[in-house]
Amino acid sequence: MFEIELADDGSVVVEGRLDAAQAVKAQTFLDQVEGQCILDMTKLEYISSAGLGVLLKTHKRLMGVGSGIKLINVSHHIHDIFRYSGFDKLFEIIPAGN
């Protein structure tokens, strides 16, 4: 199960498992986002390299127009994936609980 939607406060909320089977759904949604994107990962349980690719592509597109993605409420194990991938140097990341 994977869901992605726009919250009332303008952030993008992701929920469930962002794997290779769901990457197209995530990319299609994020391709419509303009300006600064705050991605709330409170309910994201899992992400694989396919999901990382979606974040990277979107971040590069948005950085090209002076904005980007900020990742918030990132769980410990997903933060580990970001760290191993070097994404902690590319994205602004706010861990869960902060």
Place this chain on the structure above:
Amino acid sequence: MERKFKRDFSELKNIVAMTEAVFHDMGLQPGLRNVVDLATEELFVNMVTYNTESNEDILIEMVPHALGLEVRLTDYDVERFDPTSAATVDVNAPLDDRIPGGLGLYLVMKMVDSIHYEYRNRQSKITFIVDRK
């Protein structure tokens, strides 16, 4: 436990269900799930994506190991491709130089405790072990 899966990303949910059942049956600590899920997905996706000439299903076996869990993925009627020798990724590269792709196998190598590749009779078998420690 072993099961065969069609060469389709839609099988990922069924692989996750199998992993869930194995963890339940073996009483493995939930903290290992993320590594097992990620490594199994990345290796399965790699087989589906790059071994495009085969129509054979992919076999996944999950068996107890003295250290934790051993997972084997076997692909049939394929050319040799050793994921353990895949090109490395520069994770320190700046954003402009980063491209989507290539991270999956890098993460597998980084996160599992050991990994082994065998190729025989046009069968690729990848075995990895995740240590319960």
